[in-house]
Amino acid sequence: MSDANCTWDDIDAIAVAYAPGLIGSLLIGTLAARAHQLLSIISRSLRFIM
Numbered sequence: 498m499s500d501a502n503c504t505w506d507d508i509d510a511i512a513v514a515y516a517p518g519l520i521g522s523l524l525i526g527t528l529a530a531r532a533h534q535l536l537s538i539i540s541r542s543l544r545f546i547m
Contacts, residue, residue, distance in 0.1 A: 505533070 498504070511530040514523065 505537075508533075 511533060513526040513530050516523070
């Protein structure tokens with residue numbers, strides 16, 4: 498991301514593949530996308546409250 502000169506706030510969406518692929522890699526990819534979305538929601542909520 499540093500090579501692209503962007504931050505997590507610049508990312509609007511993350512796409513993941515469902516199949517074919519190694520199941521472990523697919524699970525890690527979907528978990529990372531869901532975790533980023535959840536942290537993004539929490540971060541925005543905290544900014545609104547403060």
